[in-house]
Amino acid sequence: MTLPLIAPMLATPGTLPPAAQDARWAYETKQDGQRVMVYLPGDGTVLLRARSGEDITAAYPELRPIGTALRTTPAVLDGEVLALDEHGRANFQLLQSRMGLAHAPARAARRAAQVPVHLVLFDVPYLEEPLLRLPYVRRRARLTELGLSGPYWSTPGAVTGHGAEALAATREHGLEGLVCKRLDSVYEAGVRSRAWIKIRNMRAEDVIVGGWLPGKGRLSGLPGAVLVGQRDAAGRLRYVGGVGTGWSEAERTELARLLADAASGRCPFEPAPRVRDARWVLPVLVGEVSYSTRTRSGMLRQPSWLRLRPDLPPEESAADLPRDAG
Structure with a gap:
């Protein structure tokens, strides 16, 4: 049937x-x-x-x-x-x-x-x-x-x-x-x-990757941090911070490949954050991060990468963000 x-x-x-x-x-x-x-x-x-x-x-x-x-x-x-x-x-x-x-x-x-x-x-x-x-x-x-x-x-x-x-x-x-x-x-x-x-049992949320920063030193050629956001009530992708810790070497290498595949010349965040040397990507990668708390403007404090979430569509990674977030 x-x-x-x-x-x-x-x-x-x-x-x-x-x-x-x-x-x-x-x-x-x-x-x-x-x-x-x-x-x-x-x-x-x-x-x-x-x-x-x-x-x-x-x-x-x-x-x-x-x-x-x-x-x-x-x-x-x-x-x-x-x-x-x-x-x-x-x-x-x-x-x-x-x-x-x-x-x-x-x-x-x-x-x-x-x-x-x-x-x-x-x-x-x-x-x-x-x-x-x-x-x-x-x-x-x-x-x-x-x-x-x-x-x-x-x-x-x-x-x-x-x-x-x-x-x-x-x-x-x-x-x-x-x-x-x-x-x-x-x-x-x-x-x-x-x-x-x-x-x-941990403070963690899903985020959308909208950009990244090149690594330095031993991380040359790899992402040193990813720039992440969440969608507000109007559907705009609001920047909530940069995440630079939490990966194993293998995970960082895999992330570099995914970021290269999603490369874009346009910043997906509204408004665009003032982040020097940022490389932008299409907002198609969803990840989960842990963090200590949020600032009054909605930014994540002490964020750390937990994992990619290939099972989640990007449009679901929304948060109840303050109006001035980003």
Whole structure:
């Protein structure tokens, strides 16, 4: 059968709900992977779509057997593809070696043998019929009843109430954070909703690379720093600072190649920052940076590069910036 195309519901960055409302929320571990919608038409096949809607099925051949997990029952599942390190924790850098191989199935199969992935499932917006209007607590119950557990996929539990304890546990175990989901929330496809709140254990945000500065000394020929921005409410790319730390030598070399491919003669920031020797690029590369705080004008203090985010489209890297940012 033909399943409906469902865009994933997105969480809004925030803090724990008030203690008085704690029992109205469920808490799930925030996973550090690639968001994926899993389409099971009930004929033994599976289709995996990234958040952008791209078909990424061929990138993860070890997940094909999930196509028979529900036999003939058609379903659309929401989850996250992870690559786990030796401690069983999600490692996005490991996962990056698996991403982007949807059009290279032979390479994907070789990488699958070296870095297998694991799919965690946390919602079911369609099961024989649309479940979008059902509250989260009922969708979660339906998902749990499916018993989806296999060699490369599982359905981790959610905790109702006890949000402070759940968040403390993620910090204690070195996990990325927590997602808080209101028990009565419907599934808002494609919407970044306040009914789902994500809390990161580090202060980090996605940014768009708009330029770079040449390195000096041993970094000659490589980027010494990248110039990054975020889109404001009007869609303009506002400059939020330069990032010059956080890369390994291999990562900096790869970044140099990507920057060369995106070279442009035009500054993408509005307004253009006064940065001497800046080299501009098309605003197509998304990265994640950590930082200590923001200045009143929206600039990032002490930013450090964390990783490239090839799974995110540039238009999503927006922030609630002050009007005079940049």
